[in-house]
Amino acid sequence: MNYEEIAAVAVKPDLKPFEAFTKIGPASLNGYVVIPDNLPLDYFDKIYDEIDQAPFGGLTFGGYFTEINKELSAVYLDQSPFFKASEHSDEELALIEKIKGVSVRALGFDNNHIWVNEMGATEGAEYLSKQLKKLNVSEV
Secondary structure, eight states: OOHHHHHHHEEOOOOOTTOEEEEEOSSSEEEEEEOOTTSOSOTTSGGGGGSOOGGGTOOOEEEEEEEETTEEEEEOOSOSTTOOGGGSOHHHHHHHHHHHHTOEEEEEEETTSSSOOSSOHHHHHHHHHHHHHHSOGGGO
């Protein structure tokens, strides 16, 4: 789907900050946590060095989720380090902002990227949520 098609059907999910959820990925059930606006989407950000990522195998996703046709879906917008606003029209940039308005921001991990994690996707997502809540978000 292109940005225009997504913007036409996307609905904001009823998920709150630090709420954990799972979704089937290409290889396994993956774990995610909704993050508030004051935490970075870049899962390589140094603030995430403070959390214990070992039980869920490390962060592998930082991006957006929205509901498309009543299904929670990851949408890839401008969070990639390879995204260049100059390569997009003003209309596309406006659509990206519109989609963000009906999306939640999330961090996540693949439960079976190279090997199965110590915690399953559900338990790992709940653990990640607890770890993220412990961060001193006032320093972000």
